[in-house]
Amino acid sequence: MVWIIDLFLWQIRGVEQFVITDRIEIIKRGKLFKSVSEIDFIDFESITYDDDKTTPFWIKLVGSSGGKIRIAYLGRGIRFGQDISLIMAEIVSKEIDDEMRKYA
DSSP states (O other): HHHHHHHHOOOOOHHHHESSSSSEEEEESSSSSSSEEOOGGGGGGEEEEEESSOOOOOHHHHHHSSEEEEETTTTTEEEOOOSHHHHHHHHHHHHHHHHHHHHH
């Protein structure tokens, strides 16, 4: 029951935050349980954007995964930015890539 409330709140007021501090963090807020994905700079491989056609619709619907921006690290990837346009995904991914080049 708590998981259902968490998913419901995510659909209504969920927000994704992308933070660069001493590591890369993708934070999902606005629900019962805040979730944080952390990536160390040394593990970062690349950032790309595309219209996500690989993540099943039902997973996107509940907000568990998917998005137009993909960060590759340690041979795997994480996606975020489900509700942004492809143009905005391009802008954001280029800004992040420029910032990551400064740390490389």
